[in-house]
Amino acid sequence: MAYLLIGKLYFMEKFIKLTSSVVPLPIENVDTDQIIPARFLKATDKNGFGDNLFADWRYNKDGSPKADFVLNNATFSGSILVAGKNFGSGSSREHAAWAIDGYGFKVVVSSFFADIFQNNALNNGVLPVVVSADFLAEIFATVNADPKATLTINLEEQTVTNNSTGKSETFVINAYKKECLLNGLDDIDYLLSKKTLIEQFEKSIK
Amino acid sequence: MKTLFDKIWDAHVVSSVENGPTQLYIDRHFCHEVTSPQAFNGLRARGLKVFRPEKTTLTADHNTPTINQDQPVKDPISKNQLDTFAKNAVEFNLPLYFPLGHIKNGVVHIIGPENGFTHPGATIVCGDSHTSTHGAFGAIAFGIGTSEVEMVLATQCVLQTRPKTMRITFNGKFGKGVNAKDLALYMISKLTTGGATGYFVEYAGEAIRNLSMEERMTVCNLSIEMGARGGLIAPDQTTFDYVKGREFAPKGEEWDTKLAYWKTLKTDEGAAFDKELTFDAADIQPMITYGTNPGMGMGITDSIPTLDQVDEAGRISFQKSLEYMGFEAGEKLEGKAIDYVFLGSCTNGRIEDFRAFTAFVKGKKKAENVIAWLVPGSWMVEKQIREEGLYDILTEAGFALRQPGCSACLAMNDDKVPAGKYAVSTSNRNFEGRQGPGARTILAGPLVAAAAAISGKITDPRA
Numbered sequence: 001m002a003y004l005l006i007g008k009l010y011f012m013e014k015f016i017k018l019t020s021s022v023v024p025l026p027i028e029n030v031d032t033d034q035i036i037p038a039r040f041l042k043a044t045d046k047n048g049f050g051d052n053l054f055a056d057w058r059y060n061k062d063g064s065p066k067a068d069f070v071l072n073n074a075t076f077s078g079s080i081l082v083a084g085k086n087f088g089s090g091s092s093r094e095h096a097a098w099a100i101d102g103y104g105f106k107v108v109v110s111s112f113f114a115d116i117f118q119n120n121a122l123n124n125g126v127l128p129v130v131v132s133a134d135f136l137a138e139i140f141a142t143v144n145a146d147p148k149a150t151l152t153i154n155l156e157e158q159t160v161t162n163n164s165t166g167k168s169e170t171f172v173i174n175a176y177k178k179e180c181l182l183n184g185l186d187d188i189d190y191l192l193s194k195k196t197l198i199e200q201f202e203k204s205i206k
Numbered sequence: 207m208k209t210l211f212d213k214i215w216d217a218h219v220v221s222s223v224e225n226g227p228t229q230l231y232i233d234r235h236f237c238h239e240v241t242s243p244q245a246f247n248g249l250r251a252r253g254l255k256v257f258r259p260e261k262t263t264l265t266a267d268h269n270t271p272t273i274n275q276d277q278p279v280k281d282p283i284s285k286n287q288l289d290t291f292a293k294n295a296v297e298f299n300l301p302l303y304f305p306l307g308h309i310k311n312g313v314v315h316i317i318g319p320e321n322g323f324t325h326p327g328a329t330i331v332c333g334d335s336h337t338s339t340h341g342a343f344g345a346i347a348f349g350i351g352t353s354e355v356e357m358v359l360a361t362q363c364v365l366q367t368r369p370k371t372m373r374i375t376f377n378g379k380f381g382k383g384v385n386a387k388d389l390a391l392y393m394i395s396k397l398t399t400g401g402a403t404g405y406f407v408e409y410a411g412e413a414i415r416n417l418s419m420e421e422r423m424t425v426c427n428l429s430i431e432m433g434a435r436g437g438l439i440a441p442d443q444t445t446f447d448y449v450k451g452r453e454f455a456p457k458g459e460e461w462d463t464k465l466a467y468w469k470t471l472k473t474d475e476g477a478a479f480d481k482e483l484t485f486d487a488a489d490i491q492p493m494i495t496y497g498t499n500p501g502m503g504m505g506i507t508d509s510i511p512t513l514d515q516v517d518e519a520g521r522i523s524f525q526k527s528l529e530y531m532g533f534e535a536g537e538k539l540e541g542k543a544i545d546y547v548f549l550g551s552c553t554n555g556r557i558e559d560f561r562a563f564t565a566f567v568k569g570k571k572k573a574e575n576v577i578a579w580l581v582p583g584s585w586m587v588e589k590q591i592r593e594e595g596l597y598d599i600l601t602e603a604g605f606a607l608r609q610p611g612c613s614a615c616l617a618m619n620d621d622k623v624p625a626g627k628y629a630v631s632t633s634n635r636n637f638e639g640r641q642g643p644g645a646r647t648i649l650a651g652p653l654v655a656a657a658a659a660i661s662g663k664i665t666d667p668r669a
């Protein structure tokens with residue numbers, strides 16, 4: 001597991017402030033079956049899901065790329081995915097977060113996220129950033145006009161900035177989760193440190 | 207004054223992180239083969255044991271065939287996942303493991319209640335969003351990701367932020383030919399798929415009280431489809447009667463003590479919810495979906511909304527959805543030809559669903575052009591179908607029975623609806639490709655599914 005922790009720390013360090021061009025996906029209600037279809041869930045480890053991120057939108061039946069899908073369009077690139085409202089609805093499959101992480105996205109920006117997906121993303125060091133509907137529309141417009149336009153995500157200050165317009169918004173993140181992300185700690189470390197409390201609790205309910 | 211949710215939540219708080227989530231103790235953990243292997247890998251990498259092995263119940267259901275379960279699984283990748291699951295159960299000394307073919311095997315949210323693992327007042331989790339099903343017993347039950355599965359295995363706890371609470375009240379009585387699935391699809395169509403995100407929902411009112419335990423499970427099952435963390439219903443005599451006597455239910459003195467506690471599990475008069483909604487059960491007709499999320503539902507005699515009825519930001523997604531389904535805005539769907547019918551899943555794969563379906567098709571014949579997959583939710587349901595004589599009636603009407611599992615609900619196995627084909631499905635998700643790449647899903651209850659299987663068309667079961 002150490003490698004993973006080191007990986008996270010390395011990632012976090014870069015993460016404190018991230019500036020990148022974005023990949024726009026202006027579709028609402030993108031569910032986890034689109035993010036990673038069920039037939040790809042047969043693996044027993046976390047690797048390789050990035051290749052099948054958005055598989056049914058991304059590839060034809062014969063495996064060739066669909067020209068009209070944004071991940072196949074070289075004009076757009078970057079480690080920030082910007083998506084329509086209610087991203088990640090549906091199943092609890094953490095494979096969706098692994099696929100997004102595996103593809104190379106560090107941040108997903110939307111005006112609304114499904115609950116379980118948001119947790120899963122955070123547990124894998126992918127930062128979900130909630131912006132207002134207006135700001136989201138502005139980002140889509142900016143990227144449409146200039147595919148090389150960038151956003152800056154500052155986790156420490158909890159701000160997201162559209163560098164083309166200079167417009168900025170603050171985003172909300174649970175203080176505990178923020179600490180975890182900044183320090184590369186995860187929930188299991190925390191829970192394991194509470195073993196005595198857990199045993200006391202069990203006695204109290206007997 | 208507390209809500210039912212508050213009472214159960216507060217009774218399970220081990221600690222609270224400052225400015226952060228709550229450490230919640232988990233009474234029952236359900237586990238299946240698809241979302242658990244990476245969690246067991248995590249334990250191995252950290253050198254950890256499972257903390258409370260007897261509190262985890264394991265069943266193989268998602269990635270399993272629904273024919274020839276006695277033979278080795280053909281797909282080598284699926285087989286590897288199932289073998290890994292079995293190996294993990296042995297390596298981590300988990301006694302409650304129910305492999306393929308075991309009488310207690312079946313869809314996780316069906317075998318839990320039917321074996322008495324699901325109790326009022328409990329906290330229940332599973333690496334599966336439809337864990338909300340168990341809320342029907344007056345439990346806090348919700349789906350978790352694989353990282354959280356690892357947390358539960360390692361510590362019997364999860365970290366969760368306290369959700370907001372919502373109460374949805376259904377007054378009055380249902381009309382004829384309407385059941386719990388219609389109620390749920392109606393509610394989701396009103397709330398949309400994100401309408402309850404961040405909330406835990408309590409269902410109340412006369413129409414809910416009158417539901418059987420199985421119908422309550424159908425309603426709570428679909429809570430997640432409107433984004434809710436979970437849904438629950440206060441336990442009452444219906445609940446206690448269902449739980450009593452089941453294999454893993456409390457017995458003797460323990461039963462009496464538990465029962466006395468369970469009877470206190472209701473929302474106090476005057477307790478406040480963050481949001482309240484009220485519907486009238488009489489307004490609900492048999493429901494179908496026309497789009498690619500469960501919120502895109504309508505009464506079976508209604509028409510798909512026209513473009514100007516959809517808000518502007520949602521129009522691209524709306525059109526994309528209708529294009530995928532091969533439907534037009536403003537169109538009526540009654541009378542449209544369909545190709546497949548799927549009766550099953552943790553939403554509608556219980557014995558009452560098979561009874562309702564069978565009662566409708568009795569003495570009739572399946573339409574020749576329809577392929578029907580009837581998949582019991584568990585081996586116990588399968589057994590009951592045979593014992594009650596439903597099997598004979600179904601065979602007589604031209605139907606066959608498959609073996610238990612999730613099957614075409616998520617189409618991880620071979621039960622895939624071909625591209626472009628229409629399936630009337632009693633499952634819970636009509637997402638693009640959910641039932642197979644290119645498959646077109648129309649969600650409905652068991653009666654609408656039965657009517658479609660007989661006529662080969664979308665048909666009002668009341669007609």
Ligand code: SF4
Pocket residue numbers: 267268313314315334336551552553611612615616633634
């Ligand atoms: S039946 Fe469908 S929804 Fe239920 S647990 Fe299985 S795959 Fe999930």
